[in-house]
Amino acid sequence: xxxxxxxxxxxxxxxxQEVILRCVPISNHLYFYWYRxxxxxxxxxxxxxxxxxxxxxxxxxxxxxxVERPDGSxxxxxxxxxxxxxxxxxxxxxxxxxxxxxQHFGDGTRLSIL
Amino acid sequence: GIQVEQSPPDxxxxxxxxSTLRCNFSDSVNNLQWFHQNPWGQLINLFYxxxxxxxxxxxxxxxxxxxxxxxxxxxxxxxxxxxxxxCALIQGAQKLVFGQGTRLTINP
Numbered sequence: 001x002x003x004x005x006x007x008x009x010x011x012x013x014x015x016x017q018e019v020i021l022r023c024v025p026i027s028n029h030l031y032f033y034w035y036r037x038x039x040x041x042x043x044x045x046x047x048x049x050x051x052x053x054x055x056x057x058x059x060x061x062x063x064x065x066x067v068e069r070p071d072g073s074x075x076x077x078x079x080x081x082x083x084x085x086x087x088x089x090x091x092x093x094x095x096x097x098x099x100x101x102x103q104h105f106g107d108g109t110r111l112s113i114l
Numbered sequence: 115g116i117q118v119e120q121s122p123p124d125x126x127x128x129x130x131x132x133s134t135l136r137c138n139f140s141d142s143v144n145n146l147q148w149f150h151q152n153p154w155g156q157l158i159n160l161f162y163x164x165x166x167x168x169x170x171x172x173x174x175x176x177x178x179x180x181x182x183x184x185x186x187x188x189x190x191x192x193x194x195x196x197x198x199x200x201c202a203l204i205q206g207a208q209k210l211v212f213g214q215g216t217r218l219t220i221n222p
Contacts, residue, residue, distance in 0.1 A: 031208060033208070033210075035210070037155075042200070042212045042213065042214050042215060043157070043200065043202070043210075043212040044212070045209045045210060045211070048208040048209065050208075055207075055208060056206065056207070056208055056209055058209070089155050091157060093210075098204075098207045098208050100144060100145065100164075101145070102145070102147055102159065102162035103147065103210055104159060105149070105157045105159065107155075107156045107157075108155055108156065108157070110155065
């Protein structure tokens with residue numbers, strides 16, 4: 001069964017540094033998402049992306065965050081100047097459609113900010 | 115926005131027991147998914163079930179959209195079933211809203 005793959009599985013970064021999290025969505029999917037889970041809390045929506053542009057974003061997704069689909073297969077989340085509170089598990093997801101299609105999640109990248 | 119409430123928050127069972135996890139939601143549903151988060155943090159997609167009943171081995175799920183709840187059944191629990199179970203619903207067109215989860219612990 002096709003999978004969403006995320007790299008790296010764990011990223012440790014100094015506060016203030018830029019970090020890029022990478023995802024390869026399922027190949028025939030058109031909608032891409034990033035979610036975040038702070039340790040011990042529920043999963044929270046960050047952003048959705050369709051047709052090379054952001055279609056929806058949450059209040060969490062401020063100016064320090066950006067997303068990009070640099071080529072036909074990768075989907076990236078960039079955090080420009082990391083803060084301690086950015087430490088979390090970041091999940092990428094993709095779906096073939098929106099309302100009536102399930103979202104498929106990757107295994108996540110655990111981001112630790114020191 | 116849509117409210118998603120899961121119960122119980124914690125559940126501790128012996129291996130072999132059966133369990134029922136509940137998800138209540140405040141609005142009509144077009145997309146409801148159940149996930150299992152294992153101890154390594156991975157989110158495993160269990161069911162896509164906006165309505166009706168589905169079964170996959172020892173797990174089954176039922177969503178009654180008109181009464182705004184969904185149930186996840188786990189039969190003959192195994193220690194590998196331990197983890198956190200989340201239900202999530204679509205708000206708007208694309209945003210999945212997750213519940214707080216039920217932490218299930220299966221003791222040998």
